[in-house]
Amino acid sequence: MGQREDRPGQFIGLLAAATDLGCAPQTLRKRVRSGDLPVFSNPLDRRCRLVRIADLDRLRQPRPIRLASVGPGDAAA
Numbered sequence: 001m002g003q004r005e006d007r008p009g010q011f012i013g014l015l016a017a018a019t020d021l022g023c024a025p026q027t028l029r030k031r032v033r034s035g036d037l038p039v040f041s042n043p044l045d046r047r048c049r050l051v052r053i054a055d056l057d058r059l060r061q062p063r064p065i066r067l068a069s070v071g072p073g074d075a076a077a
Helices: 014-021 025-034 053-060
Strands: 011-013 049-052
Touching: 011 014, 011 053, 014 025, 014 049, 014 053, 049 053
Parallel strands: none
Antiparallel strands: 011 049
């Protein structure tokens, strides 16, 4: 969403957030259920769920990949 202004505390709808991130709305709903993404209700329409733009920016940040450690007996011969 190129027309949004980045201000702390600004919110957008869940569907607009999914479009902004380039993912399916179901993916964001999974993040909400797992606790990775806080969601808020719209005071004007309680059916509409809102997310903070700052939280979406946090999801965009690269994260280190955890590789499974290989023990001494696990190495292939």
